[in-house]
Amino acid sequence: MRYVVIMAGGSGTRLWPLSRQGRPKQLLGLFEGKSLLRLAFERLDGLVPPDRILVCTGRAYADDVADQLPELSPVNILGEPEGRDSLNAVAWSAAVVADRDPDAVVAMVTADQVISPVDEFQRSLTLAFEVAEQRPSALVTLGVVPTSAHTGYGYLHRAELLTGFDGVYHVAEFKEKPERDVAQRYLDSGEYWWNAGMFVWRAATLLGQLDQLLPATAQTVREIVARPDRLDELFPTLQKISVDYAVMEPVSQGRTDAEVVSVGLAIDWRDVGGFVSLAELLSRDAGGNAVDGRTVSLDSRGCVVVNAVGPDHVVATLGLTDCLVVATPHATMVANLDDAERVRQLVDLVRTEAGPEFA
């Protein structure tokens, strides 16, 4: 049977003060009241039923996840006691699903993006499921057909076509976030896709790869499933490592008996990592400012203005150029847009100077 695990971890300090320690970006109702998590869930509509959709998130967010996804049974919400990087979300999820259904095929999907069209996403995910079902040794990674020489994503270098499938490729190599000129070469060559960080595999296959590559992790996640009461004790002992480093790269290098293949996503892929990317999704006012919520602007240009306080509050700008203004009930941030990617530094300072309750 097909399962989907939505990975919704992460603290999202880059969107502070919208996001904060108790409220990561995936849970923010940024899109006509819907969160990225909700959008990720609704993208699966008709593909797999809710009883086979799981969410892996921080335990602190489990209640909010349940509120936003009332269709889910509480047992389908996996709350990590602490963040231990992506491999352990993947490994624990695989062990949980394999325990329910030894033949399960699992799609690991992210909740960090706005994706369109959804039809195309579903078509690619279905193809990836078919590949994983028909080739038990395959770890299928989803690759986004790039539309720019983006330096904020990892890339994967496609090799030959996979026989018997249309548009599915072997993967020659994973590449980390490149410099601008390298990214341009990747784009021009037509041989590279953005690494979507989404995967499809048989749960048993993934666990078998872990047995070879990180046996301690494989053993621990199986133990957690057998003894849920030991979750708090065992989870923090898992080695902190990403799924790319731990599994995808070594397997793509032929170091195990499995293979990495990739299915392309020809979609509009908008990673909502920070305010600059969020701004691309907002509407524009008459002055060309990207705005959300109740805002008024006079002689202001090139600004991003987000009013998340509520309808009883107005955010007004006057003669402002290229600034980022974010107002929430607990904090207001005003930044030069050129510094928007330094928000984490500011959050650190806020934590120290104003107190952890504001960060």
Added chain:
Amino acid sequence: MRYVVIMAGGSGTRLWPLSRQGRPKQLLGLFEGKSLLRLAFERLDGLVPPDRILVCTGRAYADDVADQLPELSPVNILGEPEGRDSLNAVAWSAAVVADRDPDAVVAMVTADQVISPVDEFQRSLTLAFEVAEQRPSALVTLGVVPTSAHTGYGYLHRAELLTGFDGVYHVAEFKEKPERDVAQRYLDSGEYWWNAGMFVWRAATLLGQLDQLLPATAQTVREIVARPDRLDELFPTLQKISVDYAVMEPVSQGRTDAEVVSVGLAIDWRDVGGFVSLAELLSRDAGGNAVDGRTVSLDSRGCVVVNAVGPDHVVATLGLTDCLVVATPHATMVANLDDAERVRQLVDLVRTEAGPEFA
């Protein structure tokens, strides 16, 4: 007997969103929780007792005035049904006080400034009372000894010394807000004082001048005192005019039987008209930003940051230069500091686009 009337009208849109329609700047707790009104009241401590201090304000603010000045009897708060410029506040106050005490000498003082030292202010006000008591025909105006060629104040041109008093002058002429070069000439000459907009006179003398200059006004304010139930009907019929135009200028030109004399105030006089002048009264953070309330700044310079939301809110700035940030529960304003004097325009737009409840 000596009386003081504190004039606390005005809507103060230049300090929006700190000030707003229901909350003018004189009532804002900007100075360690004290308002300009409270500071104006405390400046009178020891000079006249609270039962001879009156406040003339907009009726909408009367309750807030009573809250801030619990020492005052409610009958000492004169609530104007609508703003009719300074003459009518002055005329109505004079009629009220003359009705209580026909021999009353009244000081009309403003609540728009932070003044120091208070001793010097009291010394000058006492001298002005003495002049008015000893010269029944005198309208005494207070003049601030200028410390700069300020173009935001009116000036008064001193003439010869008044015989029998130390440092009291006849006034030759009132001058409107001058251009920069004219203001510099005024300053260099040593013959000009800033027009403080504060006056001391016998109530009967002021009313007598009005009988000559604006008999309708004189009659109407006497009628209001005789028939308080007709206040709402009569007050709006008063001619809208400033006390300078209506009385001080014509009297200084010799058009009546009275005389205008001036007592100097050698004080630090800070008019809190807008954010630029307010900023001079705020403390500085490590980056040299003028700040008030809970704020955090990273790589920000030359900004004015006011957090009036409260202690459960932080205002954080990042890479920001020469901006004005003001956060309140109902509105957040971010402006280029060069545009700070255009706040009224912004408020007009807010009223139209967001609604009058935000303005």
